[in-house]
Amino acid sequence: MNSYSPEKDELLKRLRRIEGQVAGISRMVSDDRYCIDVLTQVSAVTSALQSVSLKLLDAHLAGCVVAAAREGGPEADAKVKEASDAIARLVRS
Amino acid sequence: MNSYSPEKDELLKRLRRIEGQVAGISRMVSDDRYCIDVLTQVSAVTSALQSVSLKLLDAHLAGCVVAAAREGGPEADAKVKEASDAIARLVRS
Amino acid sequence: MNSYSPEKDELLKRLRRIEGQVAGISRMVSDDRYCIDVLTQVSAVTSALQSVSLKLLDAHLAGCVVAAAREGGPEADAKVKEASDAIARLVRS
Amino acid sequence: MNSYSPEKDELLKRLRRIEGQVAGISRMVSDDRYCIDVLTQVSAVTSALQSVSLKLLDAHLAGCVVAAAREGGPEADAKVKEASDAIARLVRS
Incomplete structure (x- = not known):
């Protein structure tokens, strides 16, 4: 038991999605994709991580x-x- | 009485200092000071305001x-x- | 002349408004207004300052x-x- | 060729490390680790992603x-x- 138990599944789902998004950014960099397009994806992942932080803090x-x-x-x-x-x-941060 | 009563004087002192810093930035802009120097001051005031926010949240x-x-x-x-x-x-923000 | 000359008046107008908003926050604290209401105003001023920063950086x-x-x-x-x-x-910041 | 070519290997190394850190956070959540400890790790990854953003912007x-x-x-x-x-x-973000 912990403070985030009621939202544990939701948190895990989000974290796995973030992990996949980071892997996708690695592929974009490997493929020499345009810097601004890579940056847009990094900002999306940063926002997703901040939502996870806000959920944990709330808990x-x-x-x-x-x-x-x-x-x-x-x-x-x-x-x-x-x-x-x-x-x-x-x-x- | 309110949650920040023990720190009211400290908060007012900080806010008055921030007000003076913003007036100083206006003077820098009036005097056509170099954009990066103005920006450095704006970042300093933003940090000072965030400290005020953290104090209020703590309270x-x-x-x-x-x-x-x-x-x-x-x-x-x-x-x-x-x-x-x-x-x-x-x-x- | 400087990089922000075309937007100097706009910047000065914004900075004076921010100065007035900070003075308003001091009055709220003096009047023992509710911490969350003060905090909402501080966040509004922080956002306004960040818009000034983005304008200067753009210039x-x-x-x-x-x-x-x-x-x-x-x-x-x-x-x-x-x-x-x-x-x-x-x-x- | 792209703007970040000189730092491509460094960026990929950082992104793979971030991917591993996110996987580590998932394990912490699975193991019901204390919310503040999870939060500290999420903040570390957010900072690491922001460094990636700053590098890309610089490029x-x-x-x-x-x-x-x-x-x-x-x-x-x-x-x-x-x-x-x-x-x-x-x-x-």
Whole structure:
């Protein structure tokens, strides 16, 4: 069990599709396809990965942060800190 | 009272500094300064605004989300949803 | 004269509007407005600044880079390097 | 021949590494690894893809844009427009 269990299948499906898209970009580069066309595909994959990040973050907030806050202990602060650090990495990546 | 009360003075100080930086960029443009130098300043202000966003988001998570979760009602879901939407806007802005 | 001369008035208008928006965010914080509402405004200003960045970069490419390439000297490489560095800062800010 | 020919091997090496990293993230999700650990890996891959984008954009500027400007025809404008559109997608993805 983990925070993203309800969306595990959906996440795996997306990740496999992203893996295939990256393989497709390798083929485009091997075939000397036009740089801007390759770039368009890379941007599409970057957006798809960001959607995966947003789903995972959502799961962390709705799962880990809320659960820790409900338990009432000091753990909630640590979970919020993890979320904040992950958001900062996401915004700056 | 609000989620960012403990950091209100710090936030206001940063925002006033950002306002001054934007005025400085206007002067650079008025004075026909070199485009790349203007761009460097715009990137610096964009980074400063993103730090403000991260601080506000942090306040929302540590304040609103945790408080709503501790109360135990359905409000926590709404607060998490607000956070997720704000993060998506932030990542894509 | 500079690369953004044709859009100087438009840029100044946008920058003054952004300055006013930042002042508005300071007032929201002073008035203890809800964190998510403040955050929405900060994201709007961040987007507006990124549009300014894209306009300046466009001017640099269409102006400085193309002009240097047409002159045929080694200056074109330096102008491309400035553009690449500015884009990297933009993508990561 | 294309704008990124000198860096083709380097690009292919990076893309294959990214493909392997995405496969690794799928395994983490399959194994129910902690959401924040998965998120950290997704951010690393997003950064790696953005480096690929910056390399391709650099090749487009130093190759296509400069070459078209040197030829002196109207093609330079079209190449600059492609670069600007690609940068806008990159900044907003």
